[in-house]
Amino acid sequence: MPARHFDRGRLRAVRRAAELSQRDVAAGVGVATSSVAGWEADTPTSPDPEKLPALARTLGRELDDLFPRTGLPDLTDLRCDAGLYQIETSAILGTKSAGPVRGAERGERRLKDRYVAPLAAAYGVSEEELLRAQERSLARAQGTTEDQNAGEDQAGFGAPPDSLSGKITLLLRRSFPGRQQMPSDAEIAEAVNARAGFEAISEEGVRDLRTGKEEDAAPLVLEGLATFFGVSPMYFQHDDAVAQQVYEGLRLLSASRRGAVGRVRARGSRQGLPADVMALVNDLVDEMEQRDSGSR
Missing domain, CATH: 1.10.260.40 (lambda repressor-like DNA-binding domains)
Structure with a gap:
């Protein structure tokens, strides 16, 4: 499972910045002061994963910010x-x-x-x-990855997400796979605001959308997100049929990135994609093929 990253040095720095003693933190989390001291010291001890939410609350920080996790939760x-x-x-x-x-x-x-x-x-x-x-x-x-368990082409896609948080998470995973550094909520907010020409959303606002705390956003924000991730604004619309079309395009492009370009073209007609959407997908596949051949 993608465990949250615990950084004892950061924990110590955040606690001191909040002007809290180890005793204060221990009381907020419900543990002994010696436990907090051990978490901050250069020892192999660390808090139970179940304690991290209370620890983040006590320090006045968001769980995802203080203890980030790469990947989706089980x-x-x-x-x-x-x-x-x-x-x-x-x-x-x-x-x-x-x-x-x-x-x-x-x-x-x-x-x-x-x-x-x-x-x-x-x-x-x-x-x-x-x-x-x-x-x-x-x-x-089962000893497989989520991607291997999700379908014939191992694209890692099941049913398309119908929540805004799910769509954002999917784009983050597909745009920044493996060990690539995902953009922070602040960076996403900055890009959306730059396109809007004013502060349309805050870092906290992006985090709320990404985690599902907020389920809707202004059209201008959705357009900015679409531009940032390089997808059609239709992807974020509530219309299931429109979202499905863009989703299928993403799935086929994901297959092409793994070297399954031939299968993308051959299987496009079986995905129920409109001709114009399939044409766009094939144009992008052609562009990637040319770029890859030129870099060899």
Whole structure:
């Protein structure tokens, strides 16, 4: 699972900047002062993942900012981000033990339908986000990647995301794969504002859209996001048919980046794409082929 990055030096610096003592932080998180001292010292100790949300709140920082994570969360990540230990989920589900969650996190079995809604509510995510995280847990347990588990062409795409946060996350993953450094929320906000000519959105506003705290944005912001990521503004529209067209184009382009250019052209007609959309995809594929051949 993509664990959050814990930096003890940054923790110490942020605590001091907030003018908090180790005792203050310990009280806010619910641990001994010696635990906080150990987290900041050059020792192998670090806080439980379940403690990171309380630690970020105590220090007055966003969880994603203080303890960033590259990649999308699985079920264990969602639970830890909610500050819950596995044993606490039995009370949420009304079960005698945490067995249902334990089995799902291990990828041994899926959650029963009746558990999805209460667990999503407790984790502060949508049911759709919870189910997608479940698929990542299953893929990990099977020794595959999420990409390998998602379809015939291994493009890593399941159903197109229907939430704004899901669409932004997808674009971040596809535009900055592997170890490429993803842009920060501040950089995205700066690009959107530069296009708008005024402050249309703040760094916090971008973070809220990316994490799903806010589900809608002004048209000018959506246009700026589209320009930043290099996609059509249609991608962010609520019209499912329009979003599906742009999504399919992205999926086919993803295949071409892995050397499956021939399959892109051959399979385009089977994807239900309009002729003009497919023509655009093929033009882009041609451009990439020329660029790649010229760099050899």
